[in-house]
Amino acid sequence: xxxxxxxxxxxxxxxxxxxxxxxxxxxxxxxxxxxxxxxxxxxxxxxxxxxxxxxxxxxxxxxxxxxxxxxxxxxxxxxxxxxxxxxxxxxxxxxxxxxxxxxxxxxxxxxxxxxxxxxxxxxxxxxxxxxxxxxxxxxxxxxxxxxxxxxxxxxxxxxxxxxxxxxxxxxxxxxxxxxxxxxxxxxxxxxxxxxxxxxxxxxxxxxxxxxxxxxxxxxxxxxxxxxxxxxxxxxxxxxxxxxxxxxxxxxxxxxxxxxxxxxxxxxxxxxxxxxxxxxxxxxxxxxxxxxxx
Numbered sequence: 001x002x003x004x005x006x007x008x009x010x011x012x013x014x015x016x017x018x019x020x021x022x023x024x025x026x027x028x029x030x031x032x033x034x035x036x037x038x039x040x041x042x043x044x045x046x047x048x049x050x051x052x053x054x055x056x057x058x059x060x061x062x063x064x065x066x067x068x069x070x071x072x073x074x075x076x077x078x079x080x081x082x083x084x085x086x087x088x089x090x091x092x093x094x095x096x097x098x099x100x101x102x103x104x105x106x107x108x109x110x111x112x113x114x115x116x117x118x119x120x121x122x123x124x125x126x127x128x129x130x131x132x133x134x135x136x137x138x139x140x141x142x143x144x145x146x147x148x149x150x151x152x153x154x155x156x157x158x159x160x161x162x163x164x165x166x167x168x169x170x171x172x173x174x175x176x177x178x179x180x181x182x183x184x185x186x187x188x189x190x191x192x193x194x195x196x197x198x199x200x201x202x203x204x205x206x207x208x209x210x211x212x213x214x215x216x217x218x219x220x221x222x223x224x225x226x227x228x229x230x231x232x233x234x235x236x237x238x239x240x241x242x243x244x245x246x247x248x249x250x251x252x253x254x255x256x257x258x259x260x261x262x263x264x265x266x267x268x269x270x271x272x273x274x275x276x277x278x279x280x281x282x283x284x285x286x287x288x289x290x291x292x293x
Contacts, residue, residue: 008282017275020267028088036079037067039086039238043077048254071260074243075250083238084261090150090239091220091268097154098219099212102161107208109162110169111196115177124170127163135160139222143231153232157219168211172204206283213276217269224265240265 008014027034038060046055049069057067057079071080109127113120130138135157142156176182177200185195226232227241235242240261247257 008279011278011282013274013278014282015278017271017273017278020271021275024088024092024268024271027085028092031085031089034085037082039078039082040236041078043073045077046073047075047077048250048257049073049077050254051256072254072256074246074257075254076246080243080257080260083243084240084264086238087240087243087261088264088268090233090237091223091265093150094154094157094223095216095220095272098158098161099216101154101158102165102215103208103212105158106162106165107169107201107204109166111173111200113166114170114173115192115196115200120170124167127166130160130163131167133160135218136222136225139226140229140231143226148231148233150233150237153223153226156226157222161215161218165208165211165215168207169204172207173200176200176203206279210276210280210283213272213279217272217276220265220272221269 009018037057041060043057046057046069049055049072051070051072052068053072054066054068056064057069058064067079069079069081071084074080074083109123113123113127138160139156142159143152146152146156182195182199185199223232223239224241224244227239228245230242230245232241233239235246243261244258247254247261251258
């Protein structure tokens with residue numbers, strides 16, 4: 001395991017992705033300390049302050065004290081810096097949870113479809129029908145039907161991702177089941193569940209881990225899109241999407257309100273995608289051979 005980890009860390013894309021994501025995780029954990037002020041507190045006196053402006057800030061405790069707005073304030077007088085830092089939590093929770101949920105359900109369905117031909121004929125037609133609907137439209141429909149909550153947003157984003165994971169796992173299983181060691185296991189009477197768990201599933205882990213990173217990046221971006229459209233979490237819960245949505249009204253006079261969450265969103269998605277590319281290059285033997293040539 002240590003040898004594999006050291007081999008993976010030799011890839012520059014993996015190192016970059018891990019460094020950026022580690023910094024984001026630390027910021028998310030320490031948000032109550034680093035955020036310094038309540039991200040939902042309205043201060044009408046300090047609306048649309050420019051970055052690095054120092055002014056008197058009156059918090060929930062009704063105490064007024066000088067405070068430096070590192071990223072300025074929005075049109076409601078809320079501290080953009082604190083809202084951006086707290087927004088990391090939502091993005092990471094949504095991204096990781098969607099990746100885990102889609103991998104669990106997609107792996108199970110893919111194993112069933114790839115190993116059992118009768119199940120494949122029915123299940124994959126259902127997956128094809130789901131993939132025919134654009135993911136953003138399906139997510140919007142689910143959020144509109146169930147209401148804007150964190151759990152609803154996660155489910156709405158995960159549902160369109162499950163068919164993609166299912167197709168990937170199915171393709172892997174169809175290839176693995178033709179291997180000689182699978183035929184040998186079948187010939188000696190090994191139970192089907194044991195073949196799936198001990199032979200098929202372990203050989204599918206590496207591609208699924210890579211796919212999980214892409215799903216995570218897509219989920220973070222899709223959550224920001226939903227929030228930007230007003231279909232994500234309510235504005236009292238800071239997310240990068242609703243920060244940018246509120247900033248577009250005053251973009252000409254306070255463009256910083258959109259720049260900072262946009263930069264954090266771009267770097268997060270870039271880091272997750274680079275991590276996925278690096279893992280693919282190091283864990284996939286085909287890419288290793290291609291790189292050696």
